[in-house]
Every structure is written in C-alpha cells, then in structure tokens.
Amino acid sequence: MSGSETARATGHAGRGASLLVAALASAFGVVLLETTSVLATVVSGNDLSQLSAVRSALSIVAFLFITIAVYVSAIVTTNTVATVIAGRTRTIALMRLIGSSAGDQRRAVALDGLKVGLAGAVLGAVVGILLSFVGVRIAFGTALIPDLGYHLLEPLLALPVVIVVLSTWCAAWVGSRRVLAVSPMQAVGAAEERSLEESTRRPVRTVFSIVLMATGVLFLAGGVWVGQVTEYGVLLGLVGGCSRSPALCWGRTW
Amino acid sequence: MEITSAELGLAARVTNLCKNYGSATTSVAALDDVSIGIGRGQFTAIMGPSGSGKSTLMHIMAGLDEASSGRVWLGETEITGLGDSELTVLRRRRIGFIFQSFNLVPTLDVRGNITLPFALDGRRPDAAEKDWIDQLTDSLGLGDRLMHRPHELSGGQQQRVAIARALATRPELVFADEPTGNLDSRSGREVLTLLKAASTGYGQSIAMVTHDPIAASFADRILFLADGRVVEDRERSTAEEISGIMLGMEQRA
Ligand SMILES: Nc1ncnc2c1ncn2[C@@H]1O[C@H](COP(=O)(O)OP(=O)(O)OP(=O)(O)O)[C@@H](O)[C@H]1O
Ligand SMILES: [Mg+2]
Numbered sequence: 129m130s131g132s133e134t135a136r137a138t139g140h141a142g143r144g145a146s147l148l149v150a151a152l153a154s155a156f157g158v159v160l161l162e163t164t165s166v167l168a169t170v171v172s173g174n175d176l177s178q179l180s181a182v183r184s185a186l187s188i189v190a191f192l193f194i195t196i197a198v199y200v201s202a203i204v205t206t207n208t209v210a211t212v213i214a215g216r217t218r219t220i221a222l223m224r225l226i227g228s229s230a231g232d233q234r235r236a237v238a239l240d241g242l243k244v245g246l247a248g249a250v251l252g253a254v255v256g257i258l259l260s261f262v263g264v265r266i267a268f269g270t271a272l273i274p275d276l277g278y279h280l281l282e283p284l285l286a287l288p289v290v291i292v293v294l295s296t297w298c299a300a301w302v303g304s305r306r307v308l309a310v311s312p313m314q315a316v317g318a319a320e321e322r323s324l325e326e327s328t329r330r331p332v333r334t335v336f337s338i339v340l341m342a343t344g345v346l347f348l349a350g351g352v353w354v355g356q357v358t359e360y361g362v363l364l365g366l367v368g369g370c371s372r373s374p375a376l377c378w379g380r381t382w
Numbered sequence: 383m384e385i386t387s388a389e390l391g392l393a394a395r396v397t398n399l400c401k402n403y404g405s406a407t408t409s410v411a412a413l414d415d416v417s418i419g420i421g422r423g424q425f426t427a428i429m430g431p432s433g434s435g436k437s438t439l440m441h442i443m444a445g446l447d448e449a450s451s452g453r454v455w456l457g458e459t460e461i462t463g464l465g466d467s468e469l470t471v472l473r474r475r476r477i478g479f480i481f482q483s484f485n486l487v488p489t490l491d492v493r494g495n496i497t498l499p500f501a502l503d504g505r506r507p508d509a510a511e512k513d514w515i516d517q518l519t520d521s522l523g524l525g526d527r528l529m530h531r532p533h534e535l536s537g538g539q540q541q542r543v544a545i546a547r548a549l550a551t552r553p554e555l556v557f558a559d560e561p562t563g564n565l566d567s568r569s570g571r572e573v574l575t576l577l578k579a580a581s582t583g584y585g586q587s588i589a590m591v592t593h594d595p596i597a598a599s600f601a602d603r604i605l606f607l608a609d610g611r612v613v614e615d616r617e618r619s620t621a622e623e624i625s626g627i628m629l630g631m632e633q634r635a
Contacts, residue, residue: 219489228474230466
C-alpha cells in the first residue's frame with residue numbers, strides 16, 4: 129500500500145495540537161538541559177574536576193522533568209489522533225470499502241504521527257537552542273552569571289529530541305487503534321450524520337492538556353529557580369511536580 | 383458433487399440466505415430464504431418496496447455483512463465465513479461499488495479517485511490498464527476533469543467518476559445501490575445508459591438495487607423482493623410493466 133496515497137486521501141487536518149505539544153516538549157527539554165549545563169558551569173566555577181559531578185546530578189533532575197513533559201505530550205497526542213480519526217471515520221470507512229486493509233489505514237495514521245513528531249521535535253529544539261543563546265546573553269549582560277565559556281551546543285541535546293519523536297510516534301500508534309473499529313459498512317449509508325463522539329470530542333480536551341503542559345513548564349522553571357538558592361529546593365520542586373502532573377493527567381478521562 | 387457457479391454462468395450466487403436483525407424477542411427477518419444467481423455479463427436489477435431487504439442482500443453478496451444462515455459465492459469463491467482480510471482483498475480486486483451518495487474521497491482529484499483501487503493494491507496501473515482508464519474517462523466525459531476535486535463537480539459528474547472507479551479494475555461484479563437516487567432524471571438516465579453500455583459493450587456483470595421502474599427498465603433481468611423474499615423474476619421489461627408489478631405487490635401487501 130502506498131502510504132502517501134492514503135495519507136493524502138485521509139487528509140492532514142488536526143495535526144496542529146500534536147505538532148505544538150511535540151515542539152513544546154522538545155523546546156522544554158532542550159532549554160532544561162541548557163540551563164542545567166549553564167548552572168553546572170556556574171556552580172563548579174573554574175574547578176573542572178567538580179563540573180561533571182554537578183552536571184550529572186542536575187541532569188538527573190532535568191530528565192525527570194523532561195519525562196513529565198513527554199508524558200503529558202504523549203497523552204495529548206494520543207487523544208488528538210483519536211479525535212482526528214473520529215473526524216475522518218467516513219473516509220476511512222470508504223477506503224476500507226474499496227479494499228484498503230485496516231492495518232494499512234492504521235499505519236498511515238501512525239506514519240503521520242511520526243512525521244508530526246519529527247517536525248515538532250526539530251522545530252522545538254531549534255527554538256529551545258535560540259532561547260538558550262538569548263537567555264545566556266541576557267544573563268551575562270546583566271552580570272547575573274560570570275563569563276565562563278558556556279557550551280550550548282552539545283550532543284546531549286539530541287536526546288530530548290529523540291525521546292519526543294519516539295514518544296509522539298508511540299502515542300500516535302496507540303491513538304490509531306481506533307481505526308481498527310471502523311467498518312466498511314459505515315461508508316455505505318446515504319446519511320452523513322456525525323456520531324455523538326465526533327461532534328462532542330473536539331477542542332476542550334486539547335486546550336486543557338496544553339494548559340496542563342504549561343503548568344508543568346512553570347513548575348519546572350520554579351523548581352530551577354528555587355534550586356539556585358538551595359539545592360534541596362530543586363528536589364522539593366521536583367517532588368511537587370512529579371506528584372502533581374500525573375495526578376492532573378489521570379484526573380482527565382481518556 | 384456440487385454445481386459450480388461457472389457451469390451455471392453466474393458471477394455470484396446465494397443459497398438459502400437468511401438475515402435476522404435484533405435480538406430473539408424483537409427479531410426482524412430482513413432476508414428470508416433467498417436463493418438467487420446473478421448472471422455473468424448481465425445487468426440485473428433488484429427491486430422492491432422500501433425495507434424489502436434489497437440493500438441487505440447486496441451487502442451480504444459483497445461481503446460487507448454476514449448472513450444469519452445460507453451460503454454466498456462470488457464467482458467460484460465461497461465467501462461465507464471468510465475473514466476480514468480476505469474479504470478486503472476480494473473487494474479491492476474483484477468487486478466494484480457505486481452508491482447513491484457517490485462516495486468519492488474528497489481530498490483526491492478525479493484521477494486519484496479513479497486509480498484509488500490500484501493504489502490500495504500497492505501498485506500503479508500497467509499500460510493496458512492505463513489505456514482502459516483513458517478509454518473509460520473519455521467515454522464517461524471526464525477527460526477534461528481529471529484534475530478537479532469531487533466538490534467541483536456536479537452530482538452526475540461525481541457519479542460518473544464513481545462508475546469509472548468501479549469499472550477501472552474490470553471487477554467480476556459491480557454492485558450499485560440506488561445509483562440514480564441523488565440525480566435528476568437526465569443525469570440519472572446518462573448514468574444508466576453508461577452502466578447498460580458497460581454490460582452490453584464488454585460483458586460487465588452488474589447488480590443494481592433500485593426502486594425506480596425507469597432505472598430497472600435498463601436491466602436485462604429484474605428480481606423483485608418483498609418482505610425479504612424473492613417474489614418475481616422477470617426478463618427485460620418496460621418501465622410500465624415494472625410499475626404494474628410493483629403496484630400489484632403493494633396492493634397485495
Ligand atoms: N442494521 C440494521 N439493524 C436492524 N434492522 C435493520 C438493519 N438494517 C436493515 N434492517 C431492517 O432490515 C429490513 C431490510 O432493510 P434494507 O435496508 O435491506 O431494505 P431496502 O430494501 O434496501 O430498503 P430501501 O429501499 O428503503 O433502501 C428493514 O426492515 C430494515 O429495517
Ligand atoms: Mg436500501
């Protein structure tokens with residue numbers, strides 16, 4: 129089956145939310161690692177022997193926060209994909225009727241998710257790196273941090289990007305299981321009425337999830353800020369973030 | 383030994399077909415012991431009042447729905463109890479569909495819609511198939527519309543695209559459910575003339591569900607259903623004769 133043909137046939141509408149959350153998660157991850165790197169450099173000062181120890185400690189914290197962001201982003205993507213499928217039910221049913229297999233239809237949706245994840249992650253990373261450059265420049269300009277020769281382009285930055293791509297792809301695959309429930313008979317009727325689900329499920333959840341995502345980002349920024357004063361502040365912020373984000377996520381019915 | 387469809391010259395047949403909807407207490411018999419064959423190369427119309435089971439019969443013959451009991455063949459293949467993936471391949475390669483609501487893919491242009499069955503099969507039409515598609519689009523008057531999207535076409539034109547798509551793979555049997563239901567009488571007649579031409583011109587087998595006597599008068603043979611049973615089986619008839627039979631059926635009911 130030619131995937132492009134199916135992708136073209138089923139349309140590309142509704143990927144906006146997935147793209148946005150993937151980009152947010154990726155940008156967030158990159159900025160977080162950059163912040164970690166800068167903080168580590170500042171904390172250890174000119175003592176290079178201390179640098180890697182401080183860095184790895186901070187990185188663990190950073191990755192815990194990235195995990196939360198990726199988690200929220202994956203849930204948004206899963207729901208977005210399911211919503212998109214609900215809106216495309218008729219076309220999918222028609223493709224099934226004419227002889228497309230359920231698996232092919234599902235793969236087309238998941239492939240779309242991979243592309244969206246890739247685009248979002250790269251876009252987010254670029255934005256994140258630019259933000260970090262600007263941030264360091266400002267902090268340096270206002271004498272908040274000393275001039276220590278910060279490394280803002282590191283291989284480690286690829287990690288959040290890869291994580292976001294894979295998680296978006298996975299989430300799209302999970303969300304796409306709804307394709308399997310579409311029967312070719314749904315295309316034969318003359319009626320074009322939308323199912324209850326199709327007409328009610330749309331934007332509220334997506335917006336809600338994005339708000340959640342933003343909350344997570346704020347939490348994190350707060351944690352990092354407190355962490356600059358006392359190292360235990362970071363841990364406290366982390367505990368708060370860890371317990372709150374999943375709680376909010378699970379509070380949603382999905 | 384069992385009689386094969388080929389020996390009978392049949393493109394499809396069903397035997398002792400029953401279809402019940404609903405639970406045991408509120409059961410509706412949509413089809414009640416139907417046994418028919420659709421002649422190869424013939425244009426067959428299936429008529430009957432609303433709710434008589436025409437669409438149900440067509441869906442079961444096309445492998446879209448399962449019968450409660452009875453057996454179904456497409457050509458030599460018994461499709462009773464085939465799995466979803468086998469039925470999918472069957473629909474893709476051996477069956478064409480035309481519906482009242484056209485059922486074109488809105489995001490594909492006319493050419494994309496017509497070649498969709500090939501794309502779904504993971505291949506491009508070969509030279510002979512390309513020639514055939516060109517011939518089809520010309521004879522259906524779509525030659526200068528290939529780059530248009532369905533919403534840019536009239537109902538009659540959309541239905542002609544659907545016909546081209548249904549005929550493009552030269553399927554063993556084309557199912558048409560009320561193909562003229564959404565068209566004015568002139569476009570409707572055009573569509574029927576094209577179906578008739580496909581049947582007489584190169585022996586395309588067609589099974590058309592309709593409750594319009596004029597549409598049925600284009601067919602070589604007309605089956606009449608009432609309350610899920612076959613009540614009449616006529617050779618080619620005029621619209622007046624068909625109306626008479628329908629009227630008689632309604633008066634008896
Ligand atoms: N999914 C279903 N669930 C329950 N009953 C059904 C279902 N589909 C059809 N029926 C019933 O089966 C009977 C036959 O329906 P069918 O759609 O085959 O009629 P038809 O001859 O095509 O009618 P029309 O000319 O109105 O299209 C009707 O009594 C209908 O109510
Ligand atoms: Mg019907």
